[in-house]
Amino acid sequence: MKLVFASDSFKGSLSSERTAQLLTKAAEEIFDETECFSLPVADGGEGTLEAVVSATGGGFVEAWARDPMGNPRRTHYGVTGDGRAIIEMAAASGLTLVPAEQRDPESASSYGTGELIQDALARGYRDVSVAIGGSATNDGGMGCARALGIRFLDERGQELDGIGSDLGRVHSIDMAGLDPRLAGATLTVMCDVTNPLCGPDGATQTFGAQKGASQEALQRLEEGMCHYRDVLLRTFGKDADQMPGAGAAGGLGAALMILLGANMRSGIETVLDLIGFETLLKEADLVITGEGRTDWQSCHGKVMQGIGEYARRRGVPVIGLSGSLGLGADQILAHGITALTTTVNAPMELDEAMERAEELYLDAARNMFRMVKVGMKLGK
Template identity: 60%
Template sequence: MKLVFASDSFKGTLSSEQTIELLTKAAHEVFGPCETMGIPVADGGEGTTDAVILARKGKKVYKEVHGPLMEDVTAYYGQLSDSEVILEMAQASGLPLVPEDKRNPLNTTTYGTGELVKAALDEGFEDISIAIGGSATNDGGMGFASALGVKFLDINGNVLEGKGSELEKVAHIDMSGLDERAKKARFTVMCDVTNPLCGKDGATFTFGKQKGGTHEILERLEKGMCNYRDVIIKEFGINPDDIQGAGAAGGLGTALKIFLNAEMKSGIETVLDLIGFDKLIEGADMIVTGEGRTDWQSCFGKVMQGVGDRAKSHEIPVAALCGGLGKGYEGIFEHGINSIMTTVDGPMLLSEALDRAEELYYKGAVRMFRMINISL
C-alpha cells in the first residue's frame, strides 16, 4: 500500500512538514510496514517558498533588502534549479514586518520585493515564480518596479520613491531604464484573488483596512490609485481594472502583469506544477490532505481543492484531516475529497485546540487510519 501525504499547514501551529511526520508515524502504528510519501504543499500564501524548496530539494539564498518602511531586512528566495527560483513578496514587503503602531499603507512600499527579484536576476535566474499574498503595501507595485529600473515621474519630472502616498502624484511612467534581464525573464505570479485595481472591490477598499488604513487614508489612496490607473491606460492602452488579480498585494499584480508581462496563475496549481505533483502520486492507493479549517472558501484555490482535483483526475481516493469545519464545507466533496475527519475529539475552546494541535492531530490521524483499516 502506498500512502501520499500532502496537507496544508495549520496556521500558527503545524507546518506542512510536521503534518507529514505525524501522519507517517500514525500510519505505521496502524498499518505496520507500509510505503509512505510526504509532499509539502501550500497555496501561494505563507510557507509557499519553504514548501516548494523542501519538495524540490532546493536551497535558500539569503539577501539583504529593504522592508516595507525601507528598513533593512533579510529575505530569501528558493533556488530550485539552474534557471528557476521561487519567492514570497511577504519576505520583503509583508505585513508582519511592520509594527502595528506603524501600519499605514500611505508609507509602505514593495521596493524590497523588487530588490529580491533583482538579486535573482543578478545570479542568472530566468524563471521566477512569485507568491504575492500577505502584503503590507498599497503602492500599485511602484516600489517593486522602481527597484527594477522603472521611473515614476510627477508633473514636474521629479522621480517618485514608489510608496502609497505618491500614487496621486504619478504623471508619467518611464520604462526606458527597466532591467533588460527582467524583460527576458519568465514571471509566474501565484495569485488567487480576482480583485481589480480600483473601485469598491479593488486593492484599496478590499485590503487596505487590514494594512492600517483609516477611512481618510483609504479615500486618499483610492483617489491616488485611480490616478495611477488612468496614467497606465493613457500610456499603455491597458485598463488594470479589466485584469483579474490586478489589485492583488495592493496593486503589485498590476505592475507584474503590465510592466513584466507576468502570467497570473492559481497559487496551488502553480505549486503542484513546480513540485511535479502528478508524477509523484503515480501508483498511490490513497492521498491524505487537510487544512486548519475547511469551509466554503476551501473550494477556491486552496490546498485541499487543488490536491483533490489532481487526485480525482488520477482516480485516487482522498481523505482529509482538518482542524475544524465551517459553513459550506460540503462543497469540497465535489473536488475529489472522499471523506473528512477533524482533529478535535471533544468540546473545547479554540485556544486549547491550538495549544494541543500536535497531540490532537496525531490522535486524529490514528482514528482516521483505524477507520480506513476496516475496509482493507
C-alpha cells in the same frame, strides 16, 4: 499500498511536515505493508517558501532589500533543486515588518520586492515565481517596478519615489531603463486573490485599513489608484480593473502583470507544479490532505482544493483530515476530496484542541486508517 501525504499547516499547532510524520506513524501501525510519501505544501501564502524548498531539495539565498518604509534589511528568497527562484514579497514588503504604530500605506513602498527579483536575475535565475500577499504597501507596485528600472514621472518630468501618496501624481511611465534580463525570464505571480485594482473590492478599499490607512487616507489612496489605473490604461491599453488579481498586495499584481509581463497563476497550482505533485500521484492509492479548519473558503484556491483537483485528474481518492469543519465544508467534496473527518473527538475549547493537537491528530489518523482498512477488506 502507496500513500501520499500533503496537508497544509494547522496554524498555531502543527506544521505541514509534522502532520506527515504523524500520518506515517499511524499508517505503519495500521497497515502491514505500505509506502508513505510526504510533501509539505502551502497555497502561495505563509509557508510557501519553506514548503517548495523542502519538497524540491532546494535552498535559500540571503539578500539585502529595503523594507516597506525604506530601511535596508537582510532577508532571503528560495531556489528549487532545479534552479528556479521563489520569492515571497512579504519577506521584503510585508505588513509584519512594520510596527503597528508606524504603518502608513501612503509612505510605504514595494521597492524591496523588486530588489529581490533583481537579485535573482543577477544570480542567473530566469524562472522566477513571486508569491504576493500580506503586504504593507498600497503603491500599485510602483516601488517594485522602480527597483527594476522603470521610472514614474510627474507632469514636470520629475521622477517620483513610487510610494502610495504618489499614485495621483503619475503623469507618464518611462520603460527605457527596464532591466533587460527580464526579456529572457519567465515571471510568475502566485496569487489566489481576485480583487481588481480599484473600487469597493479593489486594493485600497479591501485591504487599506488593515495596513494603517485612516478614512481620509483611504479616500486619497483610492483617488490616486484610480488615476494610476487610467495612466496604465492610456499607456499600455490594459484595464487593471478587468484583470483579476490586479489589486493583490496593494496593486503589486497590476504592476507585475502590466509592466513586467508576469503571468498570474493560482498559488496552490503553482506550488504543486513546482514540487512535482502530479508525478508523485502516479501509482498512488490514496492521498491524505487537510488543514486547520475546512469551510467554504477552502474552495477558493486553498491547499485542499488544489490537492483534490490534481488527484481527481489521476483518479486517486483523497481523504481530508482537518482540525475542524465549518460552514460549507462539504463544498470541498465537489473538488476531488472523497471524504472528510476531523481530529477533535469530543466537545472542547479551541485552546485545548490546539494544546492537544499532536495527540488528537495521531488518534484521528489511526481511526481513519482503520476505516480505510475496513474498506479494503470489503473491496476484496
